[in-house]
Amino acid sequence: xxxxxxxxxxxxxxxxxxxxxxxxxxxxxxxxxxxxxxxxxxxxxxxxxxxxxxxxxxxxxxxxxxxxxxxxxxxxxxxxxxxxxxxxxxxxxxxxxxxxxxxxxxxxxxxxxxxxxxxxxxxxxxxxxxxxxxxxxxxxxxxxxxxxxxxxxxxxxxxxxxxxxxxxxxxxxxxxxxxxxxxxxxxxxxxxxxxxxxxxxxxxxxxxxxxxxxxxxxxxxxxxxxxxxxxxxxxxxxxxxxxxxxxxxxxxxxxxxxxxxxxxxxxxxxxxxxxxxxxxxxxxxxxxxxxxxxxxxxxxxxxxxxxxxxxxxxxxxxxxxxxxxxxxxxxxxxxxxxxxxxxxxxxxxxxxxxxxxxxxxxxxxxxxxxxxxxxx
Amino acid sequence: xxxxxxxxxxxxxxxxxxxxxxxxxxxxxxxxxxxxxxxxxxxxxxxxxxxxxxxxxxxxxxxxxxxxxxxxxxxxxxxxxxxxxxxxxxxxxxxxxxxxxxxxxxxxxxxxxxxxxxxxxxxxxxxxxxxxxxxxxxxxxxxxxxxxxxxxxxxxxxxxxxxxxxxxxxxxxxxxxxxxxxxxxxxxxxxxxxxxxxxxxxxxxxxxxxxxxxxxxxxxxxxxxxxxxxxxxxxxxxxxxxxxxxxxxxxxxxxxxxxxxxxxxxxxxxxxxxxxxxxxxxxxxxxxxxxxxxxxxxxxxxxxxxxxxxxxxxxxxxxxxxxxxxxxxxxxxxxxxxxxxxxxxxxxxxxxxxxxxxxxxxxxxxxxxxxxxxxx
DNA sequence: TTGAAAGCGATACCAC
DNA sequence: GTGGTATCGCTTTCAA
Numbered sequence: 001x002x003x004x005x006x007x008x009x010x011x012x013x014x015x016x017x018x019x020x021x022x023x024x025x026x027x028x029x030x031x032x033x034x035x036x037x038x039x040x041x042x043x044x045x046x047x048x049x050x051x052x053x054x055x056x057x058x059x060x061x062x063x064x065x066x067x068x069x070x071x072x073x074x075x076x077x078x079x080x081x082x083x084x085x086x087x088x089x090x091x092x093x094x095x096x097x098x099x100x101x102x103x104x105x106x107x108x109x110x111x112x113x114x115x116x117x118x119x120x121x122x123x124x125x126x127x128x129x130x131x132x133x134x135x136x137x138x139x140x141x142x143x144x145x146x147x148x149x150x151x152x153x154x155x156x157x158x159x160x161x162x163x164x165x166x167x168x169x170x171x172x173x174x175x176x177x178x179x180x181x182x183x184x185x186x187x188x189x190x191x192x193x194x195x196x197x198x199x200x201x202x203x204x205x206x207x208x209x210x211x212x213x214x215x216x217x218x219x220x221x222x223x224x225x226x227x228x229x230x231x232x233x234x235x236x237x238x239x240x241x242x243x244x245x246x247x248x249x250x251x252x253x254x255x256x257x258x259x260x261x262x263x264x265x266x267x268x269x270x271x272x273x274x275x276x277x278x279x280x281x282x283x284x285x286x287x288x289x290x291x292x293x294x295x296x297x298x299x300x301x302x303x304x305x306x307x308x309x310x311x312x313x314x315x316x317x318x319x320x321x322x323x324x325x326x327x328x329x330x331x332x333x334x335x336x337x338x339x340x341x342x343x344x345x346x347x348x349x350x351x352x353x354x355x356x357x358x359x360x361x362x363x364x365x366x367x368x369x370x371x372x373x374x375x376x
Numbered sequence: 377x378x379x380x381x382x383x384x385x386x387x388x389x390x391x392x393x394x395x396x397x398x399x400x401x402x403x404x405x406x407x408x409x410x411x412x413x414x415x416x417x418x419x420x421x422x423x424x425x426x427x428x429x430x431x432x433x434x435x436x437x438x439x440x441x442x443x444x445x446x447x448x449x450x451x452x453x454x455x456x457x458x459x460x461x462x463x464x465x466x467x468x469x470x471x472x473x474x475x476x477x478x479x480x481x482x483x484x485x486x487x488x489x490x491x492x493x494x495x496x497x498x499x500x501x502x503x504x505x506x507x508x509x510x511x512x513x514x515x516x517x518x519x520x521x522x523x524x525x526x527x528x529x530x531x532x533x534x535x536x537x538x539x540x541x542x543x544x545x546x547x548x549x550x551x552x553x554x555x556x557x558x559x560x561x562x563x564x565x566x567x568x569x570x571x572x573x574x575x576x577x578x579x580x581x582x583x584x585x586x587x588x589x590x591x592x593x594x595x596x597x598x599x600x601x602x603x604x605x606x607x608x609x610x611x612x613x614x615x616x617x618x619x620x621x622x623x624x625x626x627x628x629x630x631x632x633x634x635x636x637x638x639x640x641x642x643x644x645x646x647x648x649x650x651x652x653x654x655x656x657x658x659x660x661x662x663x664x665x666x667x668x669x670x671x672x673x674x675x676x677x678x679x680x681x682x683x684x685x686x687x688x689x690x691x692x693x694x695x696x697x698x699x700x701x702x703x704x705x706x707x708x709x710x711x712x713x714x715x716x717x718x719x720x721x722x723x724x725x726x727x728x729x730x731x732x733x734x735x736x737x738x739x740x741x742x743x744x745x746x747x748x749x750x751x752x
Numbered sequence: 753t754t755g756a757a758a759g760c761g762a763t764a765c766c767a768c
Numbered sequence: 769g770t771g772g773t774a775t776c777g778c779t780t781t782c783a784a
Contacts (some may be wrong), residue, residue: 017445023761031757032760032761032762033763041770042771044761044763044772045763045764045770045771045772045773046770046771049763049770052501056769056770057769057770058769073521075518075521076522076762076763077522077523077760077762078464078522078523079458079464079760079761079762080459080760081761082455083760083761083775084761084763084775085763085776086453086763086776095488095492106482106485109481109482109485113471113506116505116507117506120505120515124628125503125505125524126504127493127503127504128503128504129492129501130502145406146451146454147453147455148455148501149405215606284660287663312777346779359736375781388770393773409776409777418755418758420756420778421757422753425753425754428779432754433753433754452777453776453777455776455778456777456779457777457778457779459760459761459762459778459779459780460760460777460778460780462779464759544784583762594764665778
């Protein structure tokens with residue numbers, strides 16, 4: 001059990017770590033272009049050109065240079081290169097975190113993973129700024145003035161998000177993860193189809209015979225929340241069911257809120273039989289509320305969650321879980337990153353990508369039984 | 377409901393966005409030191425010194441310079457500064473993601489959030505590399521040779537992690553998030569006390585009368601998994617209960633694994649009455665398995681989860697949830713970041729921080745009832 | 753207290 | 769095909 005393989009070291013040795021180590025132990029810093037060219041008896045110009053694949057270098061020299069670079073573990077200094085080229089070869093992400101509850105939306109991890117994949121394939125670094133949502137301007141200002149990124153991915157857009165005209169005016173290329181309704185100017189975005197996802201989910205619950213379906217949504221200045229509510233309402237309207245304000249909630253997406261809401265709704269008169277929840281975290285609270293009342297998930301109450309194209313809930317044998325899978329968030333990250341790179345490099349590409357959620361529908365035990373809940 | 381405030385724009389205006397916009401619209405790039413000094417009729421040297429708080433600048437000049445900088449939205453170019461000083465003012469995080477299951481451990485978000493907080497307070501940028509775990513060497517190599525970070529936070533250490541001697545040899549300052557048992561040389565780390573957390577959790581379940589407690593652990597080349605198992609075993613040993621290998625599992629921490637394991641264990645002979653789970657994600661699968669069998673959480677089966685100092689499960693009225701809270705992950709991030717900065721800046725600080733998990737014990741309904749499960 | 757000038761490590765223009 | 773050199777924007781000696 002403790003017989004661990006050490007692939008990392010091996011990989012390094014296969015690479016050029018020994019050379020780097022030797023150099024560092026010799027007290028020297030990492031090798032510079034000047035040193036390398038000195039060693040080769042060539043000019044910096046030629047070495048640089050050889051390494052960067054310029055055509056006017058003879059094949060012989062190129063080979064010689066490449067070999068020497070590998071041997072000595074040479075890699076160009078990013079800072080110097082950035083200064084010389086004017087491109088930072090880095091992309092900034094601003095991750096807003098709520099200052100009200102200490103929590104980071106777990107989907108960011110997946111989105112970032114997808115984006116990171118594309119970045120590293122294209123030689124870009126990823127610069128992260130995690131900032132309290134009441135201090136977000138500082139992060140943008142910093143990116144703008146310090147000029148250490150070539151582009152930005154904008155997360156968690158609100159309705160008519162003020163950052164969009166701002167970034168437009170500043171001329172910093174950006175792609176929005178999500179959309180911003182009522183925006184005045186065009187902008188590039190990658191989004192999942194929140195409306196259709198919630199419409200389908202609501203339809204699904206209605207098909208199962210649910211009549212009183214709770215919508216537990218995010219705060220409605222967030223764009224996604226608006227769209228999700230629209231989907232929910234559209235499904236009801238299609239069956240001529242008037243939306244009941246008593247069943248629609250918008251708030252911070254915390255576990256506690258989901259829990260408290262669920263307990264109070266299930267304990268009240270005319271309890272709902274299903275919950276449609278915007279956030280995985282909130283859904284966990286809903287689930288806990290259901291459990292605490294001694295009810296059985298999917299027999300007594302149904303729960304559907306959808307978290308920005310994410311869920312940890314998988315489709316079970318008889319659990320009506322309906323949700324998108326996490327892999328599609330990662331895909332959104334990849335798509336957004338590629339779009340931004342294309343824009344920055346002046347390629348002509350689609351500036352709008354609407355992803356349908358990668359949905360999974362479970363089999364259900366059927367309509368929820370009428371609940372009888374003892375309060376307390 | 378649609379009456380949205382626009383604090384961001386305002387904040388920007390309060391800052392110096394207008395100046396930046398004006399400058400950019402004029403076709404100019406962001407202001408440089410040279411331009412600013414030209415405007416002021418001062419040398420670059422003086423302006424630089426004034427801005428960087430050198431003592432030999434007269435108070436009058438300093439004020440004048442500061443005002444002009446603010447007015448014109450000047451901020452030093454990070455790349456140039458990095459090149460000149462030799463410090464990148466950036467810290468790298470390598471986030472390994474499993475190539476087997478498409479999933480990012482959600483705790484990273486919180487750790488990153490805590491670290492990011494400290495970085496921005498200290499003027500550091502955060503550079504993220506999300507890399508498949510079978511290709512991690514590339515990320516380190518890149519950091520090392522490109523020299524675009526001054527230090528590294530090492531995540532997810534294994535037993536006797538080969539990256540530790542490597543980074544030591546390379547002389548790049550680093551702090552490990554977690555520990556690496558059997559490491560040959562000292563290293564700086566911030567870790568939660570996984571052993572005591574799992575020992576306490578097991579104790580708690582034993583106190584409730586549980587005899588057959590399943591341990592659902594992560595892969596045991598990960599250091600944390602070893603320590604968690606040690607805690608579990610220590611609690612059993614203290615009551616002279618021999619650990620039952622049939623109840624101990626180590627594997628990829630996926631939802632599906634938790635689910636499948638739970639279903640097969642609960643359907644088998646002599647089913648367990650409690651689960652102690654190393655990962656929130658896996659715990660969700662366990663929960664689903666329990667639900668699918670029509671069992672009621674905490675009455676029929678108890679579940680305790682602990683995910684690297686994190687849980688979304690909160691302490692409920694009668695649910696035996698025992699776990700650390702998410703805020704402590706964030707705190708670990710803060711502590712690790714501060715430690716690294718201190719090390720990089722040559723301050724003398726503790727190089728080892730062991731955090732006790734911020735645990736919450738719930739009230740329980742008591743010992744789990746003996747289960748009768750219909751297979752299928 | 754201020755300024756001139758030499759780097760930092762690359763790229764890229766212009767000769768040869 | 770190859771090399772010299774200005775340049776990117778800043779910090780930092782060294783002089784004044």
